Amino acid sequence: MTITERYRAWKEQKKQIEVSQDFAKKLMSRLYQHEQAKSKPWLDSQQFFGWLSGHFWAKAGLALAAAIIGFVRFVIIFCAALG
């Protein structure tokens, strides 16, 4: 067998390919999941409170922000009442 014949045999072998039977199925289920995730809201309230309950500093930050807003509101009302 000459090198040219071996090269041809190799080339034919490289052209052969068997793709898994479920290749397209696997991909399509990934695409459907992707589409589902896209149509879901970025953050729903249930998800947000679930996330919040697991993070101490997030809870503390939220409480601090609420306290600041409350205080500012109180100051504004107080100033308005005096003025």
Added chain:
Amino acid sequence: MTEEIRIIRQVLNGHTDSFELLVQRYQKPIVRMIRNITGDSQACEDIGQDVFFTAYKKLASFDSARSKFSTWLFTIAKNKSLNALKRKRPISLAEMPEKADYHNPGDKLAQKEVVAEFDKALQDLPKRQRMAFVLAEFEELPYEEIAQIEGVRIGTIKSRINRARKKLAAAMKSRTGDIQ
């Protein structure tokens, strides 16, 4: 309007399931190209999955006036293959098979090893030459299409393929000797 363009429009209009027709049509050439570029017959299907997933996500950016869908898809596959090659460890010589009797045509082991030697020679080619060679020899794409995929002139592709062929022939001669 070609059938492919019609399918693409359907997918863009929300008919995700129509994309399967494109997958069925191109899964073999895409996975084969990735396998021949990366030399990785295990990972080629996973990379192929990524290629089609990316194609689906970016389908709106496909411009049929600029290229054929297959050219666009092969371009994505080329980029994914190059990324995979960057992450891949080089094949050590210890993984290469031992020498066999190449002069005995009945020696199946020798036959297998010649295939392995050709594979090794292919993997030793510079990435760009290997890419052009694989697209021309195994995918049998015209030079114009390869040039579009690679984003270079046809002349560059021709010279890459010629250099790849010469290197392969030289590598095979030095590894197996003149086996005529």
